[in-house]
Every structure is written in structure tokens, then in C-alpha cells.
Amino acid sequence: MEGKEIRQRHVSVPLDIAEPERDETQRTNKRRFALPFLLLPRSVLLSLLPFLAILGLFARLFFTSTELLLLPVARRHPEPSEAWLDIDNRIQQNGLLHPEEHAYRAATTQTLDLRVATEQRRPDGVLKKVFLINDLFPGPTIEARSGDTFNILVHNDVKDEEISMHWHGLEMRDANSMDGSIGVTQCGIPPGQSFWYNFTISPDQSGTFWYHAHSSVQRVDGLYGGLIVHKPATTLSLDRFGRTKEQRNDALADRSKYNYGEELLLLIGDWYHRPARDVASWYLWWGSMGFEPVPDSILVNGAGRFNCSMAMPGRPVDCIGDANDMPPMVLNGKGSYRLRIVNTGSLAGITVSFAKEALKVITLDGGIPVETQSDEHKSSAGILFPGQRMDVILRPVKGENSMEPSLVTVELDESDFKIGNPSLQPRQSFPVLKSPKHVDRTSVVTTDSDNDRHINIEKVPSASSVRAMIPPKAQQTHLVYTKVEKLSRLANIPHGFFNRTTWKAQSDPPYPLAGLARKQWDNHQLTVATGPEPVWVDLVVNNLDEGAHPFHLHGHNFYILALHESTYGWGSYNPWDEKSRLAFFPTDNNPKDNNHNADPYDLSQAVLRDTVQIPRRGYAVLRFRADNAGVWLFHCHVMWHLAGGMAMIVDVMSADDSTAHQPWLSATEELKCSV
Ligand SMILES: [Cu+2]
Numbered sequence: 141m142e143g144k145e146i147r148q149r150h151v152s153v154p155l156d157i158a159e160p161e162r163d164e165t166q167r168t169n170k171r172r173f174a175l176p177f178l179l180l181p182r183s184v185l186l187s188l189l190p191f192l193a194i195l196g197l198f199a200r201l202f203f204t205s206t207e208l209l210l211l212p213v214a215r216r217h218p219e220p221s222e223a224w225l226d227i228d229n230r231i232q233q234n235g236l237l238h239p240e241e242h243a244y245r246a247a248t249t250q251t252l253d254l255r256v257a258t259e260q261r262r263p264d265g266v267l268k269k270v271f272l273i274n275d276l277f278p279g280p281t282i283e284a285r286s287g288d289t290f291n292i293l294v295h296n297d298v299k300d301e302e303i304s305m306h307w308h309g310l311e312m313r314d315a316n317s318m319d320g321s322i323g324v325t326q327c328g329i330p331p332g333q334s335f336w337y338n339f340t341i342s343p344d345q346s347g348t349f350w351y352h353a354h355s356s357v358q359r360v361d362g363l364y365g366g367l368i369v370h371k372p373a374t375t376l377s378l379d380r381f382g383r384t385k386e387q388r389n390d391a392l393a394d395r396s397k398y399n400y401g402e403e404l405l406l407l408i409g410d411w412y413h414r415p416a417r418d419v420a421s422w423y424l425w426w427g428s429m430g431f432e433p434v435p436d437s438i439l440v441n442g443a444g445r446f447n448c449s450m451a452m453p454g455r456p457v458d459c460i461g462d463a464n465d466m467p468p469m470v471l472n473g474k475g476s477y478r479l480r481i482v483n484t485g486s487l488a489g490i491t492v493s494f495a496k497e498a499l500k501v502i503t504l505d506g507g508i509p510v511e512t513q514s515d516e517h518k519s520s521a522g523i524l525f526p527g528q529r530m531d532v533i534l535r536p537v538k539g540e541n542s543m544e545p546s547l548v549t550v551e552l553d554e555s556d557f558k559i560g561n562p563s564l565q566p567r568q569s570f571p572v573l574k575s576p577k578h579v580d581r582t583s584v585v586t587t588d589s590d591n592d593r594h595i596n597i598e599k600v601p602s603a604s605s606v607r608a609m610i611p612p613k614a615q616q617t618h619l620v621y622t623k624v625e626k627l628s629r630l631a632n633i634p635h636g637f638f639n640r641t642t643w644k645a646q647s648d649p650p651y652p653l654a655g656l657a658r659k660q661w662d663n664h665q666l667t668v669a670t671g672p673e674p675v676w677v678d679l680v681v682n683n684l685d686e687g688a689h690p691f692h693l694h695g696h697n698f699y700i701l702a703l704h705e706s707t708y709g710w711g712s713y714n715p716w717d718e719k720s721r722l723a724f725f726p727t728d729n730n731p732k733d734n735n736h737n738a739d740p741y742d743l744s745q746a747v748l749r750d751t752v753q754i755p756r757r758g759y760a761v762l763r764f765r766a767d768n769a770g771v772w773l774f775h776c777h778v779m780w781h782l783a784g785g786m787a788m789i790v791d792v793m794s795a796d797d798s799t800a801h802q803p804w805l806s807a808t809e810e811l812k813c814s815v
Contacts, residue, residue: 235441237403237480238283242370243393246386247287247343254279254305256363257297263362264437264444265461266413271298271353271363278407278442278484279365282351285372287343295334302328302814305337306354307367308527309347309506309750312695315339316770317654317802319694322355323645324773324789325654326805327813346371347507348480348529350407360416360486360779362442366405368480371507394478398502398533401475408492408550409485409526410435411444413457416486416779423780426632430624432487432687432780434561438550438568443467450563466570473543473574476535478502483524486779489553489690489753491522491594494572496537496546501595503531505749506697509603513595521595523553525690527751527777530597546572556687556778598703602747610699610746612738614678614763617715618668620788622754623684624781636776636786641666643775643787650813653771653789655805658797661789668774669791674767678739679774679790681762682712683754689781691760692751693790694772698764699748701741705755713759715739751777769793770801 254273261270261277273279284290296303306320318339319325329335352364373393374386390396412419413436423433437446447463471477479499483490498517503509505528517537524530536542552566601607621639626632635642644664646653653661658669670677679698683689688705704711704724714720725740741761754760771794775787794801805811 235281235405237281237368237405239370239393239395239403242283242285242288243373243395244388245285246374247285247289247372249289249291250284251291251293252282253293253295255295255297256303258299258361262460263439263442264411264446265448265459266437266446267458268413269361269415271358271361273363273365276365277362279351279363281366281368281405283368283370284341285370286341286346287372288369289340290337292337293334294329294337296329296331299331301358302330302355303353303358303363304328304335304355305351306694307337307339307349307351308692309349309529310339310367310369311342311345311768312339312770313342313768316695316768316772317652317805319770319772320354321694321773322652323647323813324652324771326652327650327811328355330814341369345369345506347503347505348405348482348531349506350482350484350529352484354773357416357420357486357779357783359484360412360419364407364484366407366480366482368403368405369507398478399476400478400533401472403478403480404469406440406479406481406492407442407484408438408440408481408490408524409483410488410552411437411439412486413437413446413455420780420783424633424784426626428634430626430634431558432556432778434557434559434564435485435487435552436561436563438552438565440467440469440548440550440570444568446563447565450565452563455563466568468571468573469548470573470575471534473536476533479532479534480529481524481532482529483526485526485552487526487556488566489523489525489555491520491551491553492524492532493520493549493551493594494534494546495519495549495569496540496542496544497572498535498537499532499595500535501530501532501597501600503529504597504600504602504747505529505751507531508606508697508748510600510747511603513600517593518595519593520549521597522551523753524597525553525751525753525777526779527690527692528749528753543574545574548572558687598753599745600747601745602699606748607699607743607746610701610743610763611676612743614676614739616670616675616766617678617680619680619682619714619716620666620668621682621684621712622689622776622786624687624784624786634784636781636784638666638786638788641788642785644785645813647813649806651806651811652813654802655800655807655811657800658791658794664785666788667791668788669794669797670766672793672795674765674793677764677766678715679762679764680713680715680759681754682710682759683756684710684712686756688753688755688758689776689778689786690751690753691774692777693762693764693774695768695770695792696764696766696772696790697748697750698752698762699743699746700752700760701739701743701746701763702761703752703755703758704760705758709757711755711757711759713761715761766790766792 257272258269270277294305304320304322312319317325318337322328346369349367351367352359375389379385419433438444445463445466448459451457500513547569549569624634624636626634648662772790775782
């Protein structure tokens, strides 16, 4: 537990979130148990407090040590297995991109096969059963250009698990049923079976995306890959027969605009050595007390290095490799690079820094340009939370010998680590070699993070051209509250809530929501329905939790108009409550005038994204154009919180609550999901 701060966690239940759908018997029982306790004199109750605090501390230590030392006692001193003695050694694996093959051609149809299987591998030296897609972990990088059509056959070769695939950040316009959310837009793909994902990338969408499982917790064990949509560098003209022709136009290419050579994809995330299902069942147990499981390692493009001697006795691992021999990243040293960075992790945010190079952020999430950054020498950027992406330009620094080896450091944000994991090295440096011939990886210097050289991406607004599209006022406002709660009614198992509802895939009737009228949805589907017409919507999300959450909305980008973290109280914002409005927006001098033309938010700092980190005891105001018909999940991208039900539905452009978006999805008995 050395060096790890143990934070106090309050477990009080806010009044805003009452327990959901309990019946009268439960209500009566609760009252009967509560009354004798309340009859005790106030002084007795107060004198009991120190004892309760000490008891709590002991319980905390007991469960923490149980978690770390006693639970998995399979093999104390395992010998390295023969299987997969090779450790992945190049973090370029799948990383080098091919913009020239996509940016200059006309839009086309790509037909792809993704075969999903599992196998034992050693991503960081520790043997683990991981998901492979076409024999690769991470899966093959899919590259396309805006306007391309995909026909992707996903085949499930996993013996005992259903799978699905979600295309994170893509608009999926007119293709809601291809979104990959189990229980929302499809049933799981059963073992041995396949599913065709057919969709077209919107002509105006390009950038860094990724695909990942949206079933169970499989993303944690590696069921993901990169998906890059290159921006077309072509112009349209008519040929002599009057047909539209696309012609190469180098001036339009991002490469000319930002003056870089190659593009590299970096899928960076935390990594767990135990199977994700074991980790999830530990978290979704009363004894976890809602403390999120802390990861063991860090992977960059599926490669990392674990210090085998750091493994805990209670959690033995089959581990090989030398922790000083980190997998290198090889750059050519001469030119600039575009790095497309994705946080593929399950819990922790990441900060990425370079020892000898300068970097500049150019886009956030799905290729959305940010305000031009100054030319000041910056060397780190973050925090990038799970699901989020950032594109940065990496340049050699003038005066430095650009051919000398350097380091790229990944640092996990530890603010969600409420219990310790002594095995984890939360700050890891990977060598950056400027020639594949460099073999001495120990000669590189380590550097400490330097605040003056850090780009806080949460303070970077979108480019003015992007912000210019924000309407001054939304037509609808919806207000929701979210929190992880441990309720006795739910066996004290941590559950994520939106208002009074914890999410579970639709099960009764067992068809995806897209195939059912809203009135047939079960009572785990808290829904914001935006009505039949396209409208601008403000979604105010109050986070009552002690921890922050990275929320992702499927099928849409949203403008983040306000983000707030409170130092006292719940930090909640209610746009209809004058007191709340004036507390947060005192400059809004016309709160009583319901007809005023603009909302009080500062649009000059707004940023367009598809995943937002909403601070603890705080809120976010998200404005989006609800014009993409379908049922879309809005959920926390921390895998453990989603597994605990931290999700809700945004139903866009449904005619009414009696009409399904895709009635064919529930047309026959055979289409029933096996939930
Ligand atoms: Cu969360």
C-alpha cells in the first residue's frame, strides 16, 4: 500500500435519487428496521460515531487485504508457461497508418471479415486469455475515408460468450440497428454465429475512432481495435459526360495543413491480469464497497512490460520478461508525426508526455478541430479519459539532436484509485528509438512532468468554426442525476443509477429496444425522448458521486457548454430553479425572463466531443442536435460502472411511445434475444 493515498468515501444517499421500483412490502420492512434505531437518544447516537468510524476502517482494511492477498490462491509460484513465450515488442504493431491510400480516392464500399476468438497471450509478459480479432490483439486497424460504406461480417468463434461490436464515435446515421449495443440495438451474436454490420460513414465525419465490444465486459480483455476515417483531400468536378469526378487536391490534406510525415495510432489503456469477468464479479459484490478494481499494468498497442517481481503473493501471475526492457516505439527522427491517441482503458484517465519532442493538440474525439494552439514548447497532454481520443502533432525540438533516443511516458490518473494495487506502476516510460538499429534502451533519460509544458485538454475549446454552429438556445432541456449506490435492497452491490433507474439490457420482452415501442420497454430503461422532430437538446447531467465519470453518447457529438465541480454540497444545477441558476451563473442578469434569447453559458469555451468527463459532485450541460433517429445509449465508459448499470437511453425522433423504430427486430419468435 506504500505511497498510495486511501481516500475517504462518503456513502450517504442523496435525496434526489430515491430507490427505484420498490414495492410496498419493502417500504414497510425498511420502516420497521429503521424506527428502533431512531428512537435512541441523540447523545447515544453521537457517542457511537467514533466506534462506527473505527469499525469502518477495519472493514476497509480487511476487504482491501482480502482482495489483494487471500482471494485468488491458485498457484503461488507458477513457472512460466510454454505458451506464447514471445512478448510483443513493437508498439507500432497495427499503428502505422496509410492516409495516402484513403484520402485521395473516391468513397467506396469496403467488405471486411472480423473473426473473434480467444487465446493465451503475453501482452506485457503476463500470460492471459485475451480476445483476438483475425488473430490480432488489438484487432486490425480499420482505415477508411468519409463517405465509405462498410459491410463488416463479425464472426463469433468464442466458445461460450455472446459478442457485439460498437463503432465508437461514428454517427451511424440511418443505421441505428448497426450500433452494436446489446439490448438496445441488437441481441448478442451467439457462439459460432455471425452478424453483418452495414453502415455508411457520414460524408462530413472524419477522425480517430475505435471499435469495441458492447457486450459483457469483453472490451477489458482486448476486444477492440482502431478505426481511422481519413479526411478526403479531393475536390469534386464534372467530367465530359456530366458525371461527378473526385480529384486529388494536396492542399486539402491534413498532412499539408499541419506539415507532418507519417501517422501513428496509439491505443493506450490500463490492463488487468485477471479475466475481466472475475474483476467485474469482485466489483459487483457487496464486499467491494464500491471501490473500483485498480488495474495492474499499462498497454500501448497491446504491448507493455510488467515487473514480475511486483506480483502479489495472493495474485500469482505466469510472467516472463525484464521490466527494464520496455517495448520501444520507433520514429524516423527527422520529420513530424501525427499521433492519433485513444484511451482504450477501463478505468483510468491517461496523460501522455515526450522527453525530447514537442507536441500540439489538433483535434479531440472524432476529428473535431480545437482552437489553434500556441507554438510554445509543450511536451505533455491529457487527461484523456476512457473512450476519448486526441490527435497531436509531434515535432523534434530545435536545438535537440532529433536522432537521439527519447521516451514516451504514460501516466495513469489515480483519482479513481480508492484502494491500492502495489503491483501497478502508474507511470511508465517506453523508449522512443529513432532508428530500429538502436538497441540500448537504458541510455535514455527520464524526465519529470513539467506543468509549464503540459496541455490540459479539458481547457482547450473547439475551433471557432465549430463553436459558430452552436445555437444560442436549445428547444428542449432534460435534467438527470447520476450516482453509484449501494442499496440494501440490491444486496449492497454497487449499481450505477440515472435518477431512480439502474440500467440493464432489455429483457422483457427479450427484444432490442429499437424493435419495441417505448411503452414495451422494461423498467431498467430510463429514457430521454426528444420527440418526432429534429431539435436542439440540452442535457443537464448532475453527478452526485464522489468520483468523476466519462460519459459517452452513441450516435451524436455534443457541445459541452458548462462543466462544474463543487467544493461543497452536491454541486447540482437545475436550470429551472432561479436560485440554482444565479448560484452558478450570477452574470445571467435576466433569469426571470423566460423569453430571453440566450442561455447563460459561456459558448466561447465550448468544446464538441462524444465523451465527457463529468466531475465529482458537479454537473455538465451538453447541447446536441437530436436529428439522428434511433435509440442511443448514454453511459459511463468506465467498464465497471457500465457493468453496474450506469447508463440511460436517448430516444431520438420516435413518432410516439407506441411505434418502434425498427419493428422488424421483434417481428418473429426466432429474433428473441437469449437474455
Ligand atoms: Cu463511471
